[in-house]
Amino acid sequence: MAIITRSAMALLVAGLVVGSLAGAAAAMAYLPAAAANTTTASSAAQQKATAGGGGGGTELKPEHSVSSPAASGSADSSPSSQQHFVSNSDLVGLFKKAEGSVVQITSTASVVNNNIIINGSPLQSESKRLGSGFVYDAEGHIVTNNHVVDGAKVVDVTFVDGNTYPAKVLGRDAYSDLAVIQVTGDDDNSNNNSAERFSPLPLGNSSMLQVGEQVVAIGNPFGLSNTMTSGIVSQLGRLLPNGEGGFSIPNVVQTDAAINPGNSGGPLLNMRGEVVGVNTAITSSTGDFAGVGFAVPSDTVKRIVPALIARGEYRHPWLGIAGASINSEMAAKLGLQRNHGGVLVSSVVPGGPADKAGLLGSEAAADSGSGSRGSDTGKQQQQQRGDIIMAIDGHKVKRIEDVITYLEEHKSAGDKVTLSIDRNGRQLDLVATVQARPDPQQQQQQ
Template sequence: MAASSSLISTHFHSFSPLSRSPNRKFLPFPLSKPFSRQKPAASASPILSLLPHKTQKRSLIPQQRAFCPPCLHKLLLATRNPFSSVVESLLIVCASAVLSLSLFIADVDPASAFVVTPPKKLQSDELATVQLFQENTPSVVYITNLAARQDAFTLDVFEVPQGSGSGFVWDTDGHIVTNYHVIRGASDLRVTLADQSTYDAKVVGFDQDKDVAVLRVDAPKEKLRPIPIGQSADLLVGQKVFAIGNPFGLDHTLTTGVISGLRREISSAATGRPIQDVIQTDAAINPGNSGGPLLDSTGRLIGINTAIYSPSGASSGVGFSIPVDTVSGIVDQLVKFGKVTRPILGIKFAPDQSVEQLGVSGVLVLDAPANGPAGKAGLLPTKRDTYGRLILGDIITSVNGKKVSNGSDLYRILDQCKVGDKVIVEVLRGDHKEKIPVLLEPKADET
């Protein structure tokens, strides 16, 4: 009732033609001049013509006297027609009653009935972020990893989701790029596009060492919007980045941050092989973001979100993305050949901790199969003699003049080589060093 009475009083004030509303405009009368009832002369004022007086000589308003709006308001009230005042009062009462009844019927909050929400105004950087998200969201997809399970009682085989992740459209031919660990162990894969249409996906190829996989879906080309490809060679620490993905199964989430580090190194989740030149970012990356794109401020792809450093499993502000320059070469090989041809030495080496305990620096060869590149070149593996004593094999100390201190150094050097290259491997054999030429070959399962 208090709110209703306040509204009634408000509308009494607003409906009254003589109310002192700040928005009400007074008639542009020349208040500095007198008025008379008769035909006004050049210096007469029309307001005094409304006032009862007998002669022109006895003017109620002295000459050259100005009236302020409150005084004029009181003067007009004193000269109003009583009949018009009664009619006006009745109209005001009726309008107030109708307004109060409408509020009770419509059940509208009186305090917010006349509140006008001002239009939202965004800053230029906010508008740029909104536009980036809207333009690149159609390129990001949701990937569901399905695994076959057999019911223990009915022995029926059915598929259940065992994981999910993100990916992005690479081209209009239906190729989808994601992380290998997103699709690992899947019996079937499903890709959901931005318009919520779902398609069965086939694996084109994958690279376990770099944690990259390529899928393909038979979707109409008009539904496929390839993501713009950038470059990662000229990135700088501190520049703004954006991560789009589906964390925890949520649909298309955007997180922002900066590049907090470059040339980091992480290990592949599948093989443990190091991945070099990884981008470190503080943009929030959570489970489900894996395989999603990392974009620069122009909306171009600069990396694939692949891992986080977190004891709890959630984002702690340290995320890692595989640089796009590495991804582009891998994807091109997977699309053309369905595999990545990467050179190997064909050896198995001991853990770095074991070599450190021996007091030497390098890679200890544990096994060098005779049909592999190292075995053909004559590298010696670790073995035992007839008495069971351990005889250490060759310890690789450098390749092509580049020092090798551990397994990561060896992988890093081999990543810069190609299949068919001949490298000079320097080894420590016993108490002397030897240089052995080795012809690099691809993996046995890739031939």
């Protein structure tokens, strides 16, 4: 599934660029947003919602595995088992326990300036990107954001004691904005990894988080190493727009703990010291933190990181549709009840899983109804609407997020899924075989 969202607010990556800026930095949701001592305002990105990765998509209204070795296995991460008021000593103790496991990541990116031509070729330069990460296991695997290491094969990792080591990029997943690097030692030919050097942070259960629960973020904002900020979980289950192929990240954790450029890839911790999210982005109109930050949930980390370590990639489930949640306004236009719910399919990728299952989008329905000469406009409009997904494997669908989240958490490529649809008042069950998403480059070319 995929969804593209646009809104008047701008989403900025919490990444930091040192040196020259790469073109229109911060114009997209997942590009670096600032340079050293320079804050770059982001352009406002409007929201459009599509689902299923059909490339371009249809513009709509903004309604829009294996367990980690570091997982704590704790079943109860609810705030009821914690103090309602966290003392300063609790925060001090948490920081001391976690600081040795949080690192600064420096990567070098090549920048091409097409506005300056020398000897017939655009000027090329290099810029360093600063981000954060945390130790995942005793083998030297470190989790960070994809946008922190994108385009790099080797990066530098600096620990709290000031020691810096080279690390190779093992795997990246642009769709979840997660990546794994591994410390290789003092040079590429040595493997000086020692259990004493690496102190993994345990992974908590993000599905047990509650709004109002206290959390802290640790990272390197603006290059200021090992900075901790505190706040609460502001909301759960957010759908975070991602420029990679039009797919969004589901179940994202929203927090008011300050996240700034350079925090990208750092951990969001509960008061047990467990990682419940990977700090990824902020919403801002200026480029500065405005009280709304986002973190990829730890449950997503548990599902994706083992695959990145083993294979260097993760295969996301894909249906190949574009659509939108049916709100009350859309329901009225379609002649449906105000709280009808469901997801209206606007388009279907030719040859994709949904297409093979027989799902119809609005475009196909309009084509099939174009020969109608009836004078009843309302009836003709209903004939031309796409299928409405009402349930997936028996689970009721109210919003497009329900479809995206279910696929991500319960399905893999090759699995079958039953879509219960409303086709102009007829109730049908269609069975689709889920495929792996196209890679981002292929997706952008479609």
